[in-house]
Amino acid sequence: MAHLAVSDVRAKYGSLEVLKGISFSIEKGEIAALVGPSGSGKSTVLRALMGLTPITEGSVEIASERMNYSSAKEVRAARDRMAIVFQAYNLFQNMTVMQNLTLAPLKIKKWPKAEVEAEARRLLGLVGLSDKADAYSDQLSGGQQQRVALARGLALKPQILLLDEVTSALDPELVGEVLDAIGKLAAEGMTMVIVSHEMGFVREVADKVVFMDAGQIVESGAPAEIFDAPKTDRARDFFSKVLRH
Amino acid sequence: MNYRFQFGVVWDNFHELLEGAWLTFQLGVFAFAGGALIGLFCAAVKTYAPRPFRFIVDAYVVFITNTPALIQIYFLYFGLPEVGLRWSNEACLLIGLTLNAGAYLTLILRAGFISARITEIEAGQTLGMSLLQQVRYIIVPHIAKAVYPALANFFIVVLVMGTSVGALIGVDELTGQAINLSSVNYRWLEYFTVVAGMYVVLTFIASIGLALLGQWAFRVKARIF
């Protein structure tokens, strides 16, 4: 049984349908990458999974529980199982790095304080920011903020981690560090759905690539299949443009 | 609560409330206009005059804006007769409100003066404009546009909070009329409910008028709501 199964999910912004029936699934420990042109709805899929963009139809199965986000309870259950890292970091500006990492584990998950703090320090070490625990986000560079955001997501011990273009704001020399961290997570068996424009990164880490355009999945499959032998003209056209450099 | 509302008596005397509203409107317009003249003068002094004059304006503004309009008017009404200046209650109200509005309008207009960018004025000088021409064609339109929303807002403040102070020295503006009439037949709640509604209508008319005026004269959008 799939660890995450998205079935015919549809969503609207006002009268505009932005997701027109999205279906895909991944097994535990797999990484799915959503790729496609801007505005194709990749990020909206992640937002819908987190219950931030309401879905009008369809359902999602997470760790063998099926839900369609129709009640506050279901939305809470989905958010309890998953964590998201945003493109713009969205660190809480009024809190230190440490407080950002420990807020939800302490106050929402109600895990023991000593454990939470030890885990937070371990995660800061993982992303190479052990010395920034007491810094505020306006004292960090964009790249540092994104690594904190990654650690904050991990601190929730999610069953599935959603990454929304997390490397697009990083300095080139920092991308490697973050990719290493993500690679370690993959090795540990972290299930992830990532949205990315960086095809080299996707090819390296993803088990499955989902190519989207205009709110629909055009084709999906293993990275080699999709990148090297796309079946549709739309995908061929897109990859010929983005893989050139 | 077993209070029975009886609005009939209010409607019987409605024309007197309307007269009060008319006086409220006149007082608001005159106090605002007078205050605007004072404010314009003081803002100009603060921007262009030498230090001692600026200090006088500062003292005036700080003192007026940190004391209640009611006390200023009491001072005129109860205090000045002692030095031989005996004005009617309406005159005291109007003079007091004008001086009060003048201080606040100095602040508003001064902000506008500051916003008239130096570069624009310099551009005017290089174009060979005289000071008067600069004022007429560059400074005034610029300031008008910058301060109009604040001015429109302040007019409503004068119209509502300002003029109603008059009721406390017996001026028969809208609130004063409500006090006069309701102390005859004790329908306080009814009179004041109706008067509250009349203030809302009056200020909405004023807001709409100001928005139209602003659009027509300065091409600015003033907020009605």
Next chain:
Amino acid sequence: MERILEQAPRFFSSKNLWLLLEAAGMTLGMTVVGCLIGFALAFVLVFLRQTPDLWALPLRVVCIIYVEVFRRIPFIVVVYLVLFFIQAVNPNASLFTIAVIAICLYAVAFTADIIRGGIESVPITQTEAAAAMNLSRLQSMLWIVLPQAWPVIVPPAIAFAVAFIKDTALVSQVGVFELTFRGKELNNQGYSGILVFGSIAMCYFILSFPLSLLGQHLEKRLGTPRGQRRKSKIRLS
């Protein structure tokens, strides 16, 4: 002038000064209590108003009308309405209570917009990040949004409260023993109007001026970003 000089020693007796001090306390007390309660209520109002659920829709309309209407009614009219309404409900209510209720009703209308502006100044992405971690709307408001909104809310809220110290002069009309009321009383006792109302004006000035300076100071201080603020503190010490 001679009259003022002649009356001054008697006017500035310890009894009268004590009376004025007490009255100033009353003025400040009802402003602070009324504005604080009003501020808290305004916060609740704004929070409910922003509730996305359908049941909150009529509430939203009520909130908008409330804010819009109260800004257009003179404070003295509100004072009279509260006075006679409360007296019809509970004839034993104290005048202080009535004054506080009137101030509070007025403060709600004026601070609601300030609070809403502050909350809307915090990027929606902060709320989304909080929601994604299962923080409730209230938790997100208290832990994430409000701490970031304070710098936008506090200066204008203080400015409103300080400005309102002066407007409370109007409740003298219904007999609350505050500064203006005592001033009229002393004037009726035969003291010179110039002396009395000049002194009362000074009392208001002493209350209002330092607080307005404090407000301006806070506005400047809270306006600086957090990082710079901490640095400047270090430099001072």
